[in-house]
Amino acid sequence: MTKADAWYEYPSNLVDMFEDSVKKFSDRPLVGMKNAAGEYDYKTYGHIAQRVDNLRGGLAQLGIEKGDGVGLIINNSEEWGVIAFAAYGRGARLVPMYEKELEHIWRYIIEDSELKVLFVVNEDVYEQIKGWMDEIETLEKVFIIHGSGENSMAAIEEMGQKNPVASIKPHYSDIASLIYTSGTTGEPKGVLLSHGNFTTNVQAAASAFPHIDENVVTLSILPWAHSFGQAGELFLGIYVGGATGILGSVETVVDDMGKVRPTILIAVPRIFNKVYSGIHNTMIEKGGLVQFLFNTAKKEAEKKRTTGKASLKLKILDKLVFGKIRDRFGGRLKEAITGSAAMNPEIAQFFIDIGIPTYDCYGLTETTPAMTINCPAGHRLGTVGRAIDKVTVVIDKSMVGEDSEDGEIICFGPNVMQGYHNKPEKTAEVMVSDPKLGVGFRTGDRGRLDEGGYLIITGRFKEEYKLENGKYVHPASLEEDIKLNVYVINAMLYGDGKPYNVAMLVPDFEALKPICDEMGLGDKTPQDLIKEEKVQAFIKTEVTNHLKKSYGGYEIPKKFIFLPEDFSLENGMLTQTMKLKRRNVYEKYLDQLEALYD
Numbered sequence: 001m002t003k004a005d006a007w008y009e010y011p012s013n014l015v016d017m018f019e020d021s022v023k024k025f026s027d028r029p030l031v032g033m034k035n036a037a038g039e040y041d042y043k044t045y046g047h048i049a050q051r052v053d054n055l056r057g058g059l060a061q062l063g064i065e066k067g068d069g070v071g072l073i074i075n076n077s078e079e080w081g082v083i084a085f086a087a088y089g090r091g092a093r094l095v096p097m098y099e100k101e102l103e104h105i106w107r108y109i110i111e112d113s114e115l116k117v118l119f120v121v122n123e124d125v126y127e128q129i130k131g132w133m134d135e136i137e138t139l140e141k142v143f144i145i146h147g148s149g150e151n152s153m154a155a156i157e158e159m160g161q162k163n164p165v166a167s168i169k170p171h172y173s174d175i176a177s178l179i180y181t182s183g184t185t186g187e188p189k190g191v192l193l194s195h196g197n198f199t200t201n202v203q204a205a206a207s208a209f210p211h212i213d214e215n216v217v218t219l220s221i222l223p224w225a226h227s228f229g230q231a232g233e234l235f236l237g238i239y240v241g242g243a244t245g246i247l248g249s250v251e252t253v254v255d256d257m258g259k260v261r262p263t264i265l266i267a268v269p270r271i272f273n274k275v276y277s278g279i280h281n282t283m284i285e286k287g288g289l290v291q292f293l294f295n296t297a298k299k300e301a302e303k304k305r306t307t308g309k310a311s312l313k314l315k316i317l318d319k320l321v322f323g324k325i326r327d328r329f330g331g332r333l334k335e336a337i338t339g340s341a342a343m344n345p346e347i348a349q350f351f352i353d354i355g356i357p358t359y360d361c362y363g364l365t366e367t368t369p370a371m372t373i374n375c376p377a378g379h380r381l382g383t384v385g386r387a388i389d390k391v392t393v394v395i396d397k398s399m400v401g402e403d404s405e406d407g408e409i410i411c412f413g414p415n416v417m418q419g420y421h422n423k424p425e426k427t428a429e430v431m432v433s434d435p436k437l438g439v440g441f442r443t444g445d446r447g448r449l450d451e452g453g454y455l456i457i458t459g460r461f462k463e464e465y466k467l468e469n470g471k472y473v474h475p476a477s478l479e480e481d482i483k484l485n486v487y488v489i490n491a492m493l494y495g496d497g498k499p500y501n502v503a504m505l506v507p508d509f510e511a512l513k514p515i516c517d518e519m520g521l522g523d524k525t526p527q528d529l530i531k532e533e534k535v536q537a538f539i540k541t542e543v544t545n546h547l548k549k550s551y552g553g554y555e556i557p558k559k560f561i562f563l564p565e566d567f568s569l570e571n572g573m574l575t576q577t578m579k580l581k582r583r584n585v586y587e588k589y590l591d592q593l594e595a596l597y598d
Contacts, residue, residue, distance in 0.1 A: 043078055
């Protein structure tokens with residue numbers, strides 16, 4: 001047995017993982033979708049497995065063989081899972097895409113990945129791209145998922161039901177998926193992820209959370225087209241035999257929480273930040289006894305941290321105050337695994353106090369995705385946890401000097417990608433080799449390991465910049481802290497080579513309403529409010545005072561631009577995982593930013 005083989009345990013591919021769970025949990029619910037009445041209907045493992053078998057047979061009839069590309073354009077759904085595991089069972093490469101995506105990005109991915117067959121959500125998307133079959137050499141067929149007739153997914157399933165074929169069991173090194181990065185700094189890169197990349201990551205997560213079993217229920221919030229949603233939610237849930245309810249929309253999240261009643265969430269910190277801000281805004285608005293009880297409950301929770309015991313007062317207030325907050329999450333939520341950005345320790349501690357600990361993890365698409373994770377057996381606020389099972393994290397100080405506390409984070413382990421599709425030069429830039437640790441990936445992120453082996457993220461080399469005085473600024477950290485202010489929804493820093501930092505802020509106009517009412521500006525529109533000097537001065541003071549607690553004076557922005565419209569997917573300012581597309585923001589607002597230095 002080679003060292004590489006020793007890394008992999010059964011099941012070492014996603015096909016075996018799925019089929020094993022089907023055998024053990026055939027009659028248990030796997031995925032729930034909303035029906036016409038707005039209620040959730042769940043389909044069992046056995047039902048989904050039958051559809052997978054049928055579609056796999058249909059793919060075989062279409063000539064899909066090992067290594068062929070099978071794409072899909074649809075949000076999280078029953079059909080997403082059916083297409084994925086049918087493709088895996090043919091040894092094909094799955095290429096997932098987002099429904100809410102720019103058309104030229106779809107085309108780039110379809111061409112670059114050399115797709116052979118594509119499934120699209122509906123007739124509208126089909127009409128947009130059907131002509132590409134004549135223009136893209138590899139693309140042979142496009143099928144409509146929610147459609148009828150010979151070019152529908154249902155027709156392919158029916159064809160497969162009449163011509164069944166057994167599943168292919170891929171080797172752990174075979175490519176399972178080609179996931180395209182969001183392209184924050186350039187065109188998307190196709191990340192080649194193997195079956196072993198995924199299964200070892202899922203097994204490591206299950207090891208970190210051994211109490212998660214077939215009784216686990218999640219509300220699917222993160223897109224499965226992204227590696228975090230895939231591995232952390234879909235695949236982990238299937239591995240342990242759990243169930244997933246699919247979020248209806250962002251607008252229905254509160255209602256959906258109440259109907260699905262999740263026991264765990266796989267989410268991004270932004271969700272908890274918004275809940276935290278909303279709770280505190282509500283307390284300020286209500287005031288009186290409600291605010292007094294809330295503040296008393298928080299103080300009693302703080303005492304518990306010191307004594308290790310809950311007072312009688314806390315036990316009573318826990319039901320009266322914290323229980324109502326837990327009810328917002330459906331009443332059964334025990335914990336959450338969060339990624340994409342570190343949770344603010346103050347907010348994380350708040351959710352621990354109310355009985356919903358949030359465990360930060362860290363990784364990238366290129367590491368499938370988890371590298372480190374906090375968990376019940378090892379949880380340290382302000383960090384993103386320790387390296388997961390079979391993974392080693394190394395801090396390389398060659399770019400900053402051996403005297404530096406931090407350096408570039410390098411990941412070694414079976415979770416490291418196989419490379420970037422069609423981009424050997426880009427692959428060579430980030431892949432490293434060590435005689436003892438094997439193949440590693442240079443993350444481009446800065447961090448340090450504390451005495452307990454917990455990783456602390458300190459910045460990102462590609463995003464950091466120098467001010468005119470030669471001092472480095474890590475904009476992402478500052479932006480995350482600015483967004484924790486209840487009066488700010490979004491923020492972006494600017495200052496590379498400049499004498500000081502400036503920032504663009506998107507105010508939270510709902511949170512500002514009571515303040516604007518006091519100023520006599522309650523009837524103003526957002527477009528008008530951002531021009532009001534009193535409003536600008538108020539937000540600037542709030543942000544500056546907050547940042548003074550943690551940052552040096554040279555880091556704190558001196559001037560601001562206030563925007564009435566948030567950065568979003570629709571205006572091209574955010575990636576699908578809610579990260580800033582800095583290049584796009586700069587292109588739109590560069591003249592205004594530069595004018596702040598006049």
